[in-house]
Amino acid sequence: MQSVRKSVLSLVVLAGSLAGGQSFAQQPTVEVLHYWTSGGESKAVAELKAEFEAAGGKWIDSPVAGGGGDAQATVLRSRVLAGDPPAAVQIKGPNISDWAKEGALADLSSVGAAEGWDKLLPPLLQGIVKFDGKYVAVPVNIHRVDWVWANPEVLKAAGVDGVPTTWEGMFEAAEKIKATGKIPFAHGGQPWQDATVFEAIVLGVGGAEFYNKALGELDEKALTSDTMKKAFAYFRKFRSYVDPAFPGRDWNLATAMVMNGQAGMQIMGDWAKGEFAAAGKVGDKDYICAPTPSKTGYILNSDSFAMFKVKGPDQVAGQALLAKLILGEKFQETFNLYKGSIPARIGVKRDKFDFCALKSMDDLKTASAAGTLVGSVAHEILQAGAVRGAFLDVVTEFFNSDMPVDEAVETLAEEMIAAKG
């Protein structure tokens, strides 16, 4: 009995000291909910954690693996409903304003003003991370979606001189590659990959203004226009240059097909670069990175952290500190080197980035100035949730069937507008 009483007592003392430690120190604390759990991504997060702790903060890591964020979304929902949201959550695109509309996000305007974010971020990104003119999230990186990854030897053997700059040229090149017995385009038949190719074609065929009008504003005339029909026709043509075993293939397997010379080109975002890098290949030498044909167009994908309303001064302080660090030059550099993307802000040192990343930075600047920078639909930047889902459904259904082009544009307009509600 004596010993039991003793150990209970010591537990109480221990608990008291723990609680006391927390309430007295007021250490900036932040709980980060994210789904970066694989390879380079988890290294990138560890980088942020190290920097946050070096600045005197306390980092509570809450990774939720799997499902490209689906699993995380479920956790987030239950946490918000329980009134205990994590401080920072990895969400992107219009999902941010959806949460802001629910009144769940914190206001970061004071940090943004102090750090001068208005001058550092491309206007397109500002539109995503602001709600009602207030910063509610911070972008971490910029991925370019409209890349072509090509095997120079396959191109050379087919007599193709570099990646063409028009879609017509692309198909001519594909014809030549096909003649040599290689697969012209390595493609993974998953809805998001189909949509990645399709939106690149829409941008190439119609230009940025048309892209935004059709896929952004969901203008019915634009969606059913001849330009959109042409995009679908080209998309069908693209399919004739894909090997028959494409359905269901993962994107990295398609990248491997380009790498080992089975296929000539792949249209995929710049995360494909990580596959080349892991195999020890060097950009512009062992593989070519070139934008898909468009007039200085640039399809952007960006990861970001939304900041949820939290209680307690330690958490609020932690949140502000984290936001500041995320958009700091140092973190932007190290993180994006790991992730294969480029910094979300201007003014980051360029010397450590590789050829493709530098090209992406230059093109981003050009596109931003020319107004040809657009958000990806396939990757939940321009549209999210139901509207993006409807886009994916129609695009993938068209790609995997003999649906006539006229029917495709009608269905696309109908389903996307209906999903908007």
Add this chain to the structure above:
Amino acid sequence: MTTVARGGAPAAGSEWRLFLQERISALVVAPSFALILLFVYGFILWTIYMSFTGSTLLPSYELVGIEPYKAMVGSSRFSVAFTNLMVFGALFILIAMALGSALAVLLDQRIRIEGALRTIYLYPMAISFIVTGVAWKWILNPGIGIQKFMQDLGFAGFEFDWIVDRDMAVYTLVIAAVWQASGFVMAMVLAALRGVDQEIVKAAQLDGASLPRIYASIMLPSIRPVFVSAFVILMHLAVKSFDLVVALTGGGPGFQSTLPANFMYEMTFRRNQIAVGSASAVFMLAIVLAIIVPYLYSELRQQKR
């Protein structure tokens, strides 16, 4: 009552012991009963309620009538998923039952190493659908699986590319599911066959009935209840199939091989359409109830008799 009958000497605390003895079973079951009541039936009711609201990202409690059901029925994704369920469910149940019974009859012939064979056929059931799906995904892949194998053997014209064919992809689900479940049906049927009264069989043999005739007219009809149980188990497996689709075809090509459970997941968790997702969940529940309720009814009636 029992203590009185036992008539033990009354000791201190015998009253609460008496209480315990009378209520022990109720007390033990109570927590799980309460949990099931809340987490199964409570959330069924909650889901039904949700399916009549305008919930999108977060649950909302404002009723909007049957709008979510209209949206569900109007979606091409759902009609594909529903048709697939009908095709998949019917073929899967039929083939698994037929194959399982055939295997059971063959194993029932007092053959050698029956134990080993039984284990081999039953083993797939011990594997998760994800594993089944991934293995069959590789086997059926025209670039690396059966098709490639046969072509490498010299049959250049051999084609088996159902998994990438939009019209045939749903049948690959049937193949994988049958592979997994027919051994289970076999085990059930075999156990039942062994329970059939051997006297009847012997009598039939004396009357000169052939072996096929004995099975067709005596053995199989006499184990009818087992087929009913197998049917109910396979049916709910079919309706709740989700992981098999995810692992085997990823729902593709396009969304041609999705089932209602995939539709529900897609709407609720990916597209922030909680109401539409709930509507499809209720719909699946309705399918199950439509088949289970008559079954339970007939079972209970038999018990009364």
